[in-house]
Amino acid sequence: MSSLQKRLLNMIRCFRREWRSYSDSERITICGADCMLMVLQLAVAEVNKKHHGDFNASLSEVVLSWNYLLPDKLRILHKNEEAPENYAEISSVYTSFLKRCNMMDLIDIHQKCGSLLLENESLSSVQLLEFITGTVDLGSENNAIPSTPSTPSNRTNEFNEEMPLMVKKILYSYLSLLVNSRNDLAFAHVLNIPERGLGREAFTDLRHAAQKREMSIFPVCMRCWL
Numbered sequence: 001m002s003s004l005q006k007r008l009l010n011m012i013r014c015f016r017r018e019w020r021s022y023s024d025s026e027r028i029t030i031c032g033a034d035c036m037l038m039v040l041q042l043a044v045a046e047v048n049k050k051h052h053g054d055f056n057a058s059l060s061e062v063v064l065s066w067n068y069l070l071p072d073k074l075r076i077l078h079k080n081e082e083a084p085e086n087y088a089e090i091s092s093v094y095t096s097f098l099k100r101c102n103m104m105d106l107i108d109i110h111q112k113c114g115s116l117l118l119e120n121e122s123l124s125s126v127q128l129l130e131f132i133t134g135t136v137d138l139g140s141e142n143n144a145i146p147s148t149p150s151t152p153s154n155r156t157n158e159f160n161e162e163m164p165l166m167v168k169k170i171l172y173s174y175l176s177l178l179v180n181s182r183n184d185l186a187f188a189h190v191l192n193i194p195e196r197g198l199g200r201e202a203f204t205d206l207r208h209a210a211q212k213r214e215m216s217i218f219p220v221c222m223r224c225w226l
Contacts, residue, residue, distance in 0.1 A: 004131060007123045008106075015109045027180040031098060031105040033132045035185055039105075040066055043093040047086050055204060065090050070132060073107045074125040101216055102182040106132060182216035 012030060019028060031039065044057035044065055064084040069091060071077040084090070098105060104112075110128050129135075173189035180186075184207075191203055203217075210220045 004123075004127055008128075008131060011110060011113050011123055014113050015104075018113075027102060027182075029101070029103045029176060029180045029183050029186075030109065031103045031185075033106070033134075035103075036105045036132070037062070037066060038185055039097050039103075040069060040090070040094055043090045043097060046093050047089045050089075051086065069094065070107070070129055074110075074129055076125050076129065097184070100182065100214075101184045102180050103185075177218060181218050184210075184217050187216075187218045187221075 015030070041057050041062050044061050045055050048057060048061075049055040061084070065087065068077070068081065068084055068087060071081075072091070097103075098108075106128065110123065110125070169189055170193055173183075173186040176183050176186040177190070188203060191206075206217050206221060210217045213220055
């Protein structure tokens with residue numbers, strides 16, 4: 001594990017210890033880089049639906065918004081950089097989604113920890129940006145670590161690494177819903193697993209019903225089912 005990863009982990013541990021300083025909720029879900037990008041994609045699609053009638057987001061639109069959102073939230077945005085089209089709305093939808101789903105992204109946690117001076121080892125905004133975007137080399141320090149003999153624990157780790165990524169995502173999504181039933185991203189992953197005959201159209205209908213009630217999707221489904 002690199003020093004940057006250790007500092008990031010320390011930041012998250014600080015957050016977990018002091019969560020009462022950030023929120024009244026006991027079940028906040030941390031939104032990592034992959035989830036942040038997915039939330040942004042949904043935000044772009046929602047804004048496009050409003051302006052163009054099509055709930056869709058092209059890769060170029062998402063990338064432009066992603067490259068602007070991160071430094072903007074980290075407050076390291078260049079003054080002369082032009083915002084993407086409808087960026088203010090996209091940012092607002094992104095923020096509202098996280099709040100509705102009882103989630104905080106890595107940037108929110110970094111800023112909260114920094115404001116309360118809870119981090120033992122400082123993690124700069126630039127370093128966090130590099131971590132989220134994957135532009136920092138995390139393997140340079142690991143290359144100097146000698147290999148260790150195979151042990152039962154190591155073999156277990158090897159088995160976990162070989163487990164298909166999709167299976168891990170499904171398992172983690174079910175576990176996440178147990179902890180935070182308002183996590184719409186986790187619900188989207190398991191909506192049709194196992195097969196229930198529910199596709200994209202069903203998910204879109206559920207999202208609209210949840211938005212009308214100003215709720216997350218899973219509680220709305222439970223109310224309808226009951």
